[in-house]
Amino acid sequence: MRDLAWDAEAPPLVACHDLRFSAGGAVRLEVPRLHLRAGAPTAVLGPNGAGKSLLLRLLHGLIAPQEGRVIAAPEVRQAMVFQRPVLLRRSVAANLDYALRAAGEGRRARRARLPDLLSQFGFAASARQPARTLSGGEQQRLALVRALATAPDVLFLDEPTASLDPAATHAIETLLAQADAQGTKIVIVTHDPGQARRLGGEVLLLNRGRIAERTPATQFFAAPRSPEGRAYLSGALLL
Amino acid sequence: MQGFAESFASAAMLILTGDPALWEIVALSLRVSLTAVAIAALIGFPLGAALAVGRFPGRGAAIVCVNALMGLPPVVVGLAVYLMLSASGPLGVLQLLYTPAAMIAAQAVLVTPIVAALTRSAVEGLAAEYDEQLRSLGIGRLGAIPTLLWEARPALATAALAGFGRAIAEVGAVLIVGGNINHATRVMTTTIALETSKGNLHLALALGALLILLALAVNAAVAALGARPREALHA
Ligand SMILES: Nc1ncnc2c1ncn2[C@@H]1O[C@H](COP(=O)(O)OP(=O)(O)OP(=O)(O)O)[C@@H](O)[C@H]1O
Numbered sequence: 064m065r066d067l068a069w070d071a072e073a074p075p076l077v078a079c080h081d082l083r084f085s086a087g088g089a090v091r092l093e094v095p096r097l098h099l100r101a102g103a104p105t106a107v108l109g110p111n112g113a114g115k116s117l118l119l120r121l122l123h124g125l126i127a128p129q130e131g132r133v134i135a136a137p138e139v140r141q142a143m144v145f146q147r148p149v150l151l152r153r154s155v156a157a158n159l160d161y162a163l164r165a166a167g168e169g170r171r172a173r174r175a176r177l178p179d180l181l182s183q184f185g186f187a188a189s190a191r192q193p194a195r196t197l198s199g200g201e202q203q204r205l206a207l208v209r210a211l212a213t214a215p216d217v218l219f220l221d222e223p224t225a226s227l228d229p230a231a232t233h234a235i236e237t238l239l240a241q242a243d244a245q246g247t248k249i250v251i252v253t254h255d256p257g258q259a260r261r262l263g264g265e266v267l268l269l270n271r272g273r274i275a276e277r278t279p280a281t282q283f284f285a286a287p288r289s290p291e292g293r294a295y296l297s298g299a300l301l302l
Numbered sequence: 303m304q305g306f307a308e309s310f311a312s313a314a315m316l317i318l319t320g321d322p323a324l325w326e327i328v329a330l331s332l333r334v335s336l337t338a339v340a341i342a343a344l345i346g347f348p349l350g351a352a353l354a355v356g357r358f359p360g361r362g363a364a365i366v367c368v369n370a371l372m373g374l375p376p377v378v379v380g381l382a383v384y385l386m387l388s389a390s391g392p393l394g395v396l397q398l399l400y401t402p403a404a405m406i407a408a409q410a411v412l413v414t415p416i417v418a419a420l421t422r423s424a425v426e427g428l429a430a431e432y433d434e435q436l437r438s439l440g441i442g443r444l445g446a447i448p449t450l451l452w453e454a455r456p457a458l459a460t461a462a463l464a465g466f467g468r469a470i471a472e473v474g475a476v477l478i479v480g481g482n483i484n485h486a487t488r489v490m491t492t493t494i495a496l497e498t499s500k501g502n503l504h505l506a507l508a509l510g511a512l513l514i515l516l517a518l519a520v521n522a523a524v525a526a527l528g529a530r531p532r533e534a535l536h537a
C-alpha cells in the first residue's frame with residue numbers, strides 16, 4: 064500500500080460544495096465542502112442513517128443534489144459496487160464483457176482482454192456459469208472485478224462485505240489493496256472498524272448527515288479528535 | 303346428421319390420415335397467428351419497455367390504455383380493421399380485405415396490447431432492480447432498454463405465448479376481415495363455426511381437438527418457462 068499522502072495541490076477527483084439533500088421533510092445530508100483526491104483509501108464510517116449511502120450516490124451522480132454542486136470531471140472514471148451485487152442474468156464472462164462494452168471498448172479489444180481478466184481474478188473455471196448461480200461472496204467479488212475491469216480512477220463501495228464471511232471479505236479486501244496499489248482511489252462505506260483499519264487510509268466519520276471528522280485511520284482509532292468519533296468507537300453514537 | 307360416436311371416429315381418422323383439407327386449414331391458422339405474434343412482439347416488446355422506463359407526460363394514461371386494450375373483443379378489432387381495409391376505407395387501395403394479410407393485421411392489433419402490457423410489467427420490475435447499477439456503468443435510461451429486454455427474456459417468451467394463445471383461438475376478427483373463404487382464408491376457428499352450423503361435425507371436431515392440443519402445448523410451454531425461472535433466466 065502506498066504511503067498516507069493526499070496531495071493537497073492536486074485537483075480533486077471528486078468534490079462537492081455546499082451540498083444539501085433533504086428528504087422526508089428533513090435535511091439528510093449537509094456537506095459544505097469535501098474534496099477527494101488521489102491517494103490512500105477513504106473509509107466512510109457512521110451509524111445507520113447517517114447519510115453514508117446518500118453521500119456516495121450523490122458523489123457518483125446517481126442522484127442529483129437539490130442544493131450545492133458535485134464536481135466530477137468527465138475524464139475521471141468512476142465505478143461503484145453496491146451492498147447487494149446486481150449481476151445480469153448472463154454468464155460470468157458476459158457480465159464482464161457487458162461492463163467493458165459499456166465503457167466503450169471495441170469488440171476486438173474485449174475479446175482479447177476477457178480471458179485475461181477471467182483468469183487473473185479466478186473466474187476462468189466459472190466463466191460460462193450463470194452469474195446469479197455464484198455464491199453471495201463470489202457474486203460480490205465478480206461485481207468488484209466488473210467495477211475494476213475498466214480501471215476506474217475512483218471506486219465507490221457501499222458496504223461491499225456486509226453479508227460476506229471472513230474469507231470472502233478477505234478476498235474483497237485483497238482486490239481493493241491491489242486496486243489501491245494501482246492508483247484507484249477507493250471510497251468505501253463500512254460498519255467494520257477493522258476493515259477501515261486494514262485498508263489503512265483515512266476515516267471520514269458521518270453523523271446525522273454531517274462530516275464529524277476526517278482523520279488518518281491510525282490516528283482515528285488511537286485517538287479520535289471529535290466527540291462523535293469517541294462516541295462512535297465506544298459504541299455510544301446513536302442517531 | 304351423423305351419430306356422435308361416428309363423428310368422433312371420422313374426426314380421429316381425419317387427423318391420423320393427415321387429411322389435406324384439414325392440414326391446409328391448420329397450416330394457414332399457424333401461419334396467420336405466428337406472423338401476427340411476430341409483428342406484435344416487434345412492436346410490443348419495445349413499446350412495453352418504453353412504457354416501463356420512459357418518463358414522459360401521458361405515460362400513466364398510456365399504460366392504462368394498453369392494459370385496457372388487452373381485453374379488446376375480437377369482433378370489435380375485426381370491425382375496425384375491416385373499416386380501415388374496406389374499399390372506401392383509408393387503406394382500401396391496398397386491397398387486402400379477405401386475404402391472409404388482413405387476418406394477420408387484425409390479429410396483430412389484437413395481440414400487440416397483450417404483449418406490450420406483459421412486457422411493461424416484467425421490464426418495470428427489472429428496471430427498478432437494475433437502475434442504479436446500469437447508470438453506474440454509464441448506460442442511460444433509453445440505452446438500458448435492449449439490456450432490460452434481454453434480461454426479461456423468459457417473461458417476454460411467456461408474453462408471446464400468451465399472445466399466440468389468444469390469436470389462434472379467436473374467431474371474430476379473422477371471420478370479419480378474412481371472410482372464411484375456402485382454400486383462401488379459412489382457419490381453424492372459422493371452419494369450426496361454419497362446419498358446425500352445416501352439421502358437418504367430424505371436421506369441426508377434428509379441428510377442435512387440434513386447437514385444444516395447441517392450447518395445451520402453449521400452456522405447457524408457459525408453465526415450463528415459469529417452473530424453471532432460474533434456468534430459464536440464465537438460458
Ligand atoms: N428518498 C428518501 N426519502 C426519505 N428519506 C430518505 C431518502 N433517502 C434517504 N433518506 C433518509 O436519509 C437518511 C440517510 O440515509 P442513508 O441511506 O444515506 O443512510 P446510511 O448512512 O447509508 O445508513 P446505513 O448504515 O443504514 O446504510 C436516512 O434517515 C434515510 O431514511
Ligand SMILES: [Mg+2]
Pocket residue numbers: 115116117221
Ligand atoms: Mg447505507
